[in-house]
Amino acid sequence: MAKFGERLFNWFDERYKIRGFIEFMSHKSVPQHRHSIWYYFGGVSLFLFIIQVVTGILLLLYYRVGEDSSYESVQFIVSKVKFGWLIRSIHSWSANLMILAVFIHMFSVYFTKAYRKPRELTWVTGFLLLILSLTFGFSGYLLPWNELAFFATKVGTEIIGSIPVIGKELLIIVRGGEDVTGATLSRFFGLHVAILPGIFTVILFIHLLFVQIQGMSEPPEWEKLPPEKRKYIPFFPNFLLRDLLLWLIILNILAVLAVFFPWDLGKKADPFAPAPAGIKPEWYFLFMYQTLKLLPPKVLFIEGEFFGVLIFTVAGILWMLVPFWDVKTEKGYRNRLINYIGLFVLIYMITMTILGYALS
Amino acid sequence: MVQEHRSSRRNFLNYILGFGFLGWIISVLYPIIRYIIPPKIPEAKVKSVKVGKVGDFNPGTGTIFKFGNKPGILIRLETGEFRAFSAVCTHLDCTVQYREDMKAIWCACHNGVYDLNGRNISGPPPRPLEAFRVIVRGDEIYVSKEG
Amino acid sequence: MRRFIVLILSLFISVSALSQTGDGCYNCHKDAVGDKATELYPGDVHFKLGISCADCHGGDKTSDDMDVAMSKEKGYIGVPKGDKITSVCLRCHSDDAIMGKFGSKIDVKQFKLFKASVHGKSEIATCVTCHGVHNIKKVTDPASPVYPTSEVRLCSRCHSDANYMKRFNPALPTDQFEKYKTSVHGQRILKGDVKVATCSDCHSAHDIFKANDPRSTVFASTLPKTCAKCHSDADYMRGYKIPTDQYEKYVQSVHGKALLEKGDLSAPACNDCHGNHGAIPPGVKSISHVCGVCHALNAEMFSRSPHAEVFEKKNIPQCEICHGNHLIEHPTDEMLGVSTKSTCIKCHKEGDKGFEVARQMRDMIDTLVVRASKAKAILDEAEYKGMDVSDARYEMNDVPQILIKTRTVIHTANLNEFKETIEPGYEIVDRVTKSGLDAIYEYYFRRWGLGISTLIITVLVIALYLKIKQIEKKR
Structure with missing residues (x-):
């Protein structure tokens, strides 16, 4: 048995030189300090993404897109379908947990300033992955074609229409028509199962490649520590096993959530029915939605809604470019401003989300 | 001795890990495989439904079929033409049936009578039956909601 | 008698008033021409009020010269025809001020109402068609063509003439007057009772619409009120020895609620049971036929029940004995059986066969109702637990239907037929209960499945944790 394994390994090594790769992997190490816990959230996000891919493919076996067939x-x-309820519930729950994990991952990287040179592009690709995840969530939410999803999509896409000049055209492109219809459904389906997975996989690959090449970022304080005081654990098997441990726990949580809180299907969407009360987007969009709601109809001389969209776009771009304008950290100084901004953003998002739930 | 003890504990742990991993694989794969096997019930389409083959229906008969979660009635006229309606009586939601002697659609609950166009012609029904569209594709009969 | 004196007196006064002013038209036509109009006119209400020929026909009543008096310059219009007739009447009859001068309280909207009505085209009718010309009387005057005893004949002049009616509405029956004569109303009016309903009492006078026009006083949902105008007025109905609470009762009945509250126009109004023009209470034996017009199956089943023969012999009003007449309420299961609220025990006593049958039927219905509601509760529970039981729900649809059928089949009073009808209900309820329980079982099965897989994963987690510890200790 062992001999066979060895022969197989040799067969591959002869052709693909995997020995070098193994060598590289076994020397890979992960810094260990009081903030090490945050290293795991990237892995958790990855794990949840894998679950999304697997359950998503399974759902595709029976899902048929169309106004009369989606629901x-x-x-x-x-x-x-046997265990169909489980697959769907896990897909929904795992989507939500993945967004949560991605957010935690992002903020932890932000506050530990792991984005600083030389990892600027890892940060940028990570940010793009976040945007893609949000788009995944938004497009996937409509696919069951139920009442809540229908109206949430209607309200959500309406915001695009507030952009001056091109808003109307853009809205028609996104919706595949003037209104949310079966055409929107087809579009979102295509986006959700073909376009997004393709782009996401490429960027994810680049993101992971960067991480593998550069290794885990060390905290800025370590730069002043003598090398012998820096503690590391090997990536393989120690870190990987811990990763695995966490993944298993997450899987357990997912199973419990899916069984005890199965995702409700609700009523079929009826475009002519009046919107039910309390239409809200998914929680991860709520802070933006609530902001737009609280904005006055006119800010300066721009439409309130468009003003909000503008602010979020600018803020998003600034956020994505943090490694480039945070020059202080790069030079080895402490940049408190970054912490304050991050704290403000975090508190703002949490408050607005709570407000969004409380005010309805 | 200590060494031996330690190694047996290690072996035990490896066994647990191995079996646990195996159990985990099974508990993941079992639902997935069960999921992939298609259920025996054909997929429920509410907009249109395959009722059967032309040869299954004799002229001058009516058959109740399931249309979504409500019954429908397919009638083959003596001329061979097919017509389909919702079989839910517009009076009190009883299921209507075809009466060969009356050449009409009849509701047993209160003797409501509809003609073969689904119009209420006697008894308590206040409205005609909802008509469905019958599509004969080759040998097979489909009933669809758009009429 | 007193009315007659007043009439003579007013005639005298007005004639003298007229002769004082000296109406050229009237004088000349009376003396020199001697036509029918002038002969009739002294009997006309308008003559007595001093309205001259020229007030309607135009011209100059003061001129002795015929050419001047009847010249177009003086506004002479000759004999008005078609719409001109109404416009002549209208000049005064739509003007409150003018009518007030004559001390009249006649409604000035009459013409407006008439114009909108089915008759409101001059080729069908004008004012004079009904009220006459040159000898127009007050409606309270027995000599008026629209006085109750004459009115029925006036209307029938056109409405009983099939050839004439064809020109306007070929589908309209022309037998109303014939039917009316068979009704209680008709028979009384032929005897001179002017209190009973004539055409205009139900159809109104000027604003007559087709019966299926919601504005009509005989439109299905308006009709009960129209009948109640007289039949609920105890003072008015005094002397006829019939109750006056029919409307009050009808409003509370299933039929009244269906028609008046839900607006279901297929529900019966007064006329659907009593007839309209031939209105008469249905006789004891025809009750089941009258009800059977709509409740056909019940009537058919009743007719082959042992009750039919007995009721006929003993002169028991068929449907009415159990269901009542004007106050027919929604029938409940309590009407069946042997409890105090049951109608069966009106005749059946403990020990006889009917008593036993009634009890068994009631028991079986109650059992099905209880078991069906239990089955529903199980489905609700399964659904509450997030299980899909739509197939069982679909099957459950048949249970109310079977209940309706069994509640109908009791009219046969035949226990075997009853059992045949109700038994499929029990089978369905059994099947539904089973699939509901299966779904609930599946729900617990899922939890067990989860428990086992969670256990496996937890063991794995612990083992992995120990493994990590072990590896790290080794270093």
């Missing part, structure tokens, strides 16, 4: 096929999955 029915999802109903079919959850009621008639």
Whole structure:
């Protein structure tokens, strides 16, 4: 048995020189300090993404996109297909947990200033992955074609229309028509299962490649520490096993959530029905939605909504470019301003989200 | 002795890990495989439904079929033409049936009668039956909601 | 008698008033021409009020010269025709001020109402068609063509003439007057009772609409009020020895609620049971036929029940004995059986066969109702637990239907037929209960499945944790 394994390994090594790669991996190490826990959230996000891919592919076996079939096929999955309810619930729960994990991952990187040179591009690709994840969530939410999703999508896409000059055209492109219809559904489906996964996988690959090449970032304080005081643990197997441990726990949480809080399908979308009360986007969009709601109709001489969109776009771009304008950290100084900004953003998002739930 | 003890504990742990991993694989794969096997019930389409083959229906008969979660009635006229309606009586939601002697659609609950166009012609029904569209594709009969 | 004196007196006064002013038209036409109009006119209400020929026909009543008096310059219009007739009447009858001068309280909207009505085209009718010309009387005057005893004949002049009616509405029956004569109203009016309903009492006078026009006084949902105008007025109905609470009761009945509250126009109004023009209370034996017009199956089943023969012999009003007449309420299961609220025990006593049948039927219905609601509760629970039981729900649809059928089939009073009808209900309820329980079982099965897989993962987690410890200790 062992001999066979060895022969197989040799067969591959002869052709692909994997010995070098193993060598590299075994020397890889992960810094260990009081903030080490945050290293795991990237892995958690990755794990949840893998679950999304697997359950998503499984759902595709029965899901049929279309105004007259989307809802029915999802109903079919959850009621008639064995374990269909489980697959769908896990897909929904895991989507939400993934967004949460990505946010935690991002803020931890931000506050530990791991984005600083030489990891600027890792940060940028990470930010792009966040945007893609949000788009994943937004497009996937509509696919069951139920009442809540329909109206949330309607409200959500309406914001695009507030952009001056091109807003109307853009809205038509996004919706595939003037209104949210079966055409929107087809578009979102295509986006969700073909376009986004493609782009996401490429960027994710680059992101992971960067991490592998550069290794984990060390905290800025370490730069002043003598090398012998810096503690490391080997990536393989120690860190990987810990990763695995966490993944298993997450899987357990997912299973419990899926069984005890199965995702409700609700009523089928009826474009002619009046919008039910308390239409809200998913929680991860709520802080933006709430801001737009609280804005006055006119700010200066721009439409309130457009003003909000503008602010969020500018803020997003600034956020993405943090490694480039935070010159202080790069030079080895403490940059308190960055912490304050990050804290403000975090508190703002949490407050607005709470407000969004409380004010309805 | 200590060494031996330690190594047996290590072996035990490895066994648990191995079996645990195996169990985990099974508990993940079992639902997935069960999921992939298609259920026996054909997928429920509410907009249109395959009722059967032309040969299954004799002229001058009516058949109740399931249309979504409500019954429908397919009638083959003596001329061979097919017509389909919702089989839910517009009076009190009883299921209507075809009466060969009356050449009409009849509701047993209160003797409501509809003609073969689904119009209420006698008894308590206040409205005609909802009509469905019958599509004969080759040998097979489909009923669809758009009429 | 007193009315007659007043009439003579007023005639005298007005004639003298007229002769004082000296109406050229009237004088000349009376003396020199001697036509029918002038002969009739002294009997006309308008003559007595001093309205001259020229007030309607135009011209100059003061001129002795015929050419001047009847010249177009003086506004002479000759004999008005078609719409001109109404416009002549309208000059005064739509003007409050003018009518007030004559001390009249006649409604000035009459013409407006008439114009909108089915008759409101001059080729069908004008004012004079009904009220006559040159000898127009007050409606309270027995000589008026629209006085109750005459009115029915006036209307029938056109409405009973099939050839004439064809020109306007070929589908409209022309037998109303014939039917009316068979009704209680008709028979009384032929005897001179002017209190009973005539055409205009139900159809109104000027604003007559087709019966299926919601503005009509005989539109299905308006009709009960129209009948109640007289039949609920205890003072008015005194002397006829019939109750006056029919409307009050009808409003509370299933039929009244369906028609008046839900607006279901297929629900019966007064006329659907009593007839309209031939209005008469249905006789004891025809009750089941009258009800059977809509409740056909019940009537058919009743007719082959042992009750039919007995009721006929004993002169028991068929449907009415159990269901009542004007106050027919929604029938409940309590009407069946042997409890105090049951109608069966009105005749059946403990020990006889009917008593036993009634009890068994009631028991079986109650059992099905209870078991069906239990099955529903199980489905609710399964659904509450997040399980899909839409197939069982679909099957459950048949249970109310079977209940309706069994509640109908009791009219046969035949226990075997009843059992045949109700038994499929029990089978359905059994199947539904089973699939509901299966779904609930599946729900717990999922939890067990989760428990096991969670256990496996937890063991794995612990083992992994120990492994990590071990590896790290080794270093």
